[in-house]
Amino acid sequence: MIIKVTEQNGITFAEFTEEVTRFTLALSEDVKSELRPYLNNPSCRMIFDFSHIEFVDSSAIGTVIALFKTAKSVGSNLKLCNLSPDVLKIFELLHLQVIFDITGTRESCVASYAQ
Secondary structure: OOEEEEEEOOEEEEEEOOOOOEEOHHHHHHHHHHHHHHHOOOOOEEEEEOOOOOEEOHHHHHHHHHHHHHHHHHOOEEEEEOOOHHHHHHHHHOOHHHOOEEEOOHHHHHHHHHO
């Protein structure tokens, strides 16, 4: 298991285990298989925390897009937080900040669900 999933106050938190710093092709299928069951629930409000991730490749971006599509297809919600400057730059270069709700901290992400 490379993703730690917890729930608090109706919000599902997903984050990589501390030893994972690179989100690459090697992890993509595992991430999808671990998170899709949660996102297939229409009432899921998930925060995907990238706290320990220093690098993402194209397959990681594809995985996040696939998870987002899964969420949208059933009416659940996926937000991202704690992207490192380098990872955020990749999302911005691909203009994905327009599609994804990306916040700086977990707390601000939780607050955005309250609005």
